[in-house]
Amino acid sequence: MNNAVASATVALTADEIIVETALGGARYCLPNFNKTINLAATGAGGMDTGTAPAYGYVALYAIYNPSTGASALLAVNATSAVAPSVYGGANMPTGYTASALVSVWPVDGNGKLVAGAQLDREVWIPEVAILTTSTVASTPTSVSVSTIVPPNARAVRGTMVVNNNTVNGGSNASFVGNAQSVGSIRIGTTAPASGAGAAYSFSGLPILVSQTIYYTLTNVSGSGTLYGFISGYSI
Template identity: 40%
Template sequence: MDRAFSLLGHRMQASQTPTLVPLAFAANGTKNVIPEASQISITPGAASLNDGFPPLTFTPIAAGGVPPAGADFNGVLNLITASIRWAHGGGTYGYNSTFANDANVGGYPRGALLLRSDKGGMWISQADNNTNNPDTGGANWAPAFMSGVVGAVRNLSMTVSAASASATLTADEIVVSTGLGGQKYVLSSINQTFNGATTGVNGMDTGSIPASSFLGLYEIYNPTTGAKGLLGQSANGVTLPNVYGGANMPAGYTASSLLCIVSTTAASLINICTVRDRKTSVALVSMFSTSTTSASPTIVNNLAVPLNAKICSGVMQIGNSATASVSMSLFGSVGGAGAQTLASTLNASSVATPFNNLELTVGQRAFYSASSSSGSPTFVASVSSWEI
């Protein structure tokens, strides 16, 4: 029982935190710098990382031995306790080429964690004997402790009450990244004003707001300075990437995320809209209007939404100049999945109903089918919002 109790007393437990080292041993005392290479043929009796204290210091003085130097003892303990002090202070290490390429090291092992050069995150080694520099894109390193999905937002809000070149965007949190699968950053307390009449941070990446088209807004981040802001990019006829991929990112800004895409006027202004998280709401804009019936899903160009739109919502309407049974269905794909249908018997009248979250499997494409038992039918769909 006594032996078992004694062994139990030496097990590591949360209550057994060692004394923290506030100062390296002999920080202000006499000490030698302990070299890595053997000093046997250089300084008799000098300690080194290779030999420790050499055999001469174990030889009696009468037989020609040399006593170990007190400064070497201080140097050894200083070297060790300096690292312990750094660890006790929560310090971590960045990439060091000299250390990595030292013959006694041979590179960082798989699973090694290094502090990024911008001090904003960590790298994890994916291989043994890794001498590559992760801060310059070296192979076999990956970001460690990534959090969130790029573009994720919390309580993002932007309102444009009248067509304007500027808009103020706020958010509690936004996740930006250096690339898909890259280093993530969670930014908080966002309150920024975009001005499309300028270029650079909080302006366009280049040029001006596109006319009668779409404009994407990115959150951009400089990990070195902590600066953040908005960056506009034309979404005219293109699908914008989730991480800014243009050639005009402001210097030092290496992380970004696409926040929203808004429509623009013929005068190159942002249209009246509200943005909530990833959803943009606008005044009703026509998707299509036709009198053509179709028994199977027929493609229509949905230019009312940007190419990035994954879903859209709005209003669908059917009408007829005579008494007739009329129906129309909207689909997000030619296969007819996710149908949203409006059907009614009309007497020289029309009827409308909302459609919600129509999934768009192809950018700016929707599909419809329609029927009418007689008369002159009309089939109309308009968009009021989209999500990216």
């Protein structure tokens, strides 16, 4: 998927998609899949019911009608809960019995899919700031990323920056996946000038608590500031 600007419609292509009637149920292979979703519509090719959420997320399912051989995309409001691997709602279009989750995408305040791109299970979005703090946190402290990544997000990517306000002052920081410091990504700096620091682009930071990451910030000397940015996630 490649969505150049916020839009209600976007196309998804895949070499093939395996859809199922249920986990472990009847399976069908959909080769050369190329379908478009329209969040302004309802039914096959649109929302399963109702309208797209504002400032939320939609899950996209590939759906299949084995009687006619028809396939389509179906969008589901996935703002408040993890979307299952197979469609679990009560509004599947008539005749469509098999499905597979293929994407979960942010929606803006106008009910449009935000600009971004997806390759396999990796989604890229415009970079968003999540954190600016100078408060020392020697143990992991939580930061909600619920307005940036969906409940289905399993890992995030982005950039962390740490600086120090004292010449030769030193600070260390980390992003971690939970309060037990699992999945630690660390950065440190010794500032050659006041306000100088270091930046590090990271990927694969695990989301072990829904829509939440954790950080630490400590100072060897001087006072440090940690900045965090998110630019994508995996589902």
